[in-house]
Amino acid sequence: MVKFxxxxxxxxxxxxxxxxxxxISRCMGIRFTSGEAIFREGHTIDYxxxxxxxxxxxxxxxxxxxxxxxxxxxxxxxxxxxxxxxxLSTATATLIAVTELECLQVPYTLYQAExxxxxxxxxxxxxxxxxxxxxxxxxxxxxxxYSGEARLCTYLLQMSYRGVLKISLTDVSRSLGxxxxxxxxxxxxxxxxxxxxxxxNGYQLLDLKRLRRKSYLMDCxxxxxxxx
Numbered sequence: 001m002v003k004f005x006x007x008x009x010x011x012x013x014x015x016x017x018x019x020x021x022x023x024i025s026r027c028m029g030i031r032f033t034s035g036e037a038i039f040r041e042g043h044t045i046d047y048x049x050x051x052x053x054x055x056x057x058x059x060x061x062x063x064x065x066x067x068x069x070x071x072x073x074x075x076x077x078x079x080x081x082x083x084x085x086x087x088l089s090t091a092t093a094t095l096i097a098v099t100e101l102e103c104l105q106v107p108y109t110l111y112q113a114e115x116x117x118x119x120x121x122x123x124x125x126x127x128x129x130x131x132x133x134x135x136x137x138x139x140x141x142x143x144x145x146y147s148g149e150a151r152l153c154t155y156l157l158q159m160s161y162r163g164v165l166k167i168s169l170t171d172v173s174r175s176l177g178x179x180x181x182x183x184x185x186x187x188x189x190x191x192x193x194x195x196x197x198x199x200x201n202g203y204q205l206l207d208l209k210r211l212r213r214k215s216y217l218m219d220c221x222x223x224x225x226x227x228x
Contacts, residue, residue, distance in 0.1 A: 001036060004029040010104055013050060018120035023111040030105055032097040034161045038079065039091040046089070047107045048080040054101025057159070058093045059175075078128040084108055084115070085125060099161050146216045148178045152186050153215035156196065156205060166202035 006014075006029055014024050030049075032038055038056060039045055056079070079095055082088075108115055115121055146154075155176060159165055173183045187203075190196045195207045195214075205211060 001033075002031045004031060004102075006104070010052070013052065014104060014106065017050060017106075017124050018118055019106055020111065020114055020118065023106060023108075023115070026107055026110070028105050030103055032101045032103075034097055034099055036097050038095040038097060038101070038103070039093070041092065041094040042090050044089060045080055045083050045091045046109045047105045048078060048084055049103040049105055051077045051079065051101065051103045054103075055098040055158075056095050056101055057098055058095050060093045078125065079103070081125045081128055082132075084112070085129070098159060148176070148182060149186055149189075149214060150216045151176050152178070152183070153190075153195075153211045154217055156190075156203070157208065157211055157215055157217060160205050163205045163208070164199065164202055165205065166200075168201075 006024075006027060010027075010029060011024055014027060015021075019027070030038075032054075038049065041060060056077070058079075080091075082092055083090070086092075106115075152172070155172060156165055159167065169183055169187065170180060172178075173180045176183070178186075187196070190211075191198065193210075195211050196203045196205055198204075
């Protein structure tokens with residue numbers, strides 16, 4: 001994690017979110033590398049993050065240690081809004097950078113009352129939350145209606161960084177709700193078709209176009225257009 005000074009472009013983004021000028025002076029830019037945790041479930045959180053570059057995933061854990069990927073955030077996503085609007089002081093999920101990621105941190109400890117009374121700011125948060133709910137509903141729909149292969153190909157494309165996925169198949173099976181044995185069969189099939197190849201402790205994605213055709217991302221993209 002590396003902090004960086006805000007530029008006028010960053011200040012303009014914050015003003016577009018109707019962040020008060022007094023709060024902007026206390027905002028900062030944070031750069032995360034792939035795999036770094038932005039928030040940790042159950043840990044204190046006192047800022048909203050406006051993602052300006054990169055992709056992150058939100059995960060939640062069960063008491064027996066199993067992880068579930070709840071959703072993904074791409075450029076222009078907002079994180080920490082649920083906690084602010086719910087009056088929570090701890091993160092409801094773990095947020096991990098999938099790629100290199102930059103975000104603007106808006107601390108709300110000193111400005112919470114002012115932010116919550118700011119109608120324009122609340123409208124922006126409400127819009128972000130509405131899109132989040134709609135996309136999460138779609139995620140559940142895709143998980144229920146699409147095959148294990150389609151869900152796996154989508155996961156590979158979303159979770160890879162520069163064409164490489166470094167994660168254990170155990171974690172993948174937990175995230176997708178697919179048995180480990182069935183996941184192994186699917187991965188072997190993708191390898192046999194030349195779409196992916198084993199590389200060290202991960203996988204190299206060899207044919208992104210064919211993986212995308214096998215995924216549900218095309219349908220997801222069509223749905224997302226109506227939310228933009």
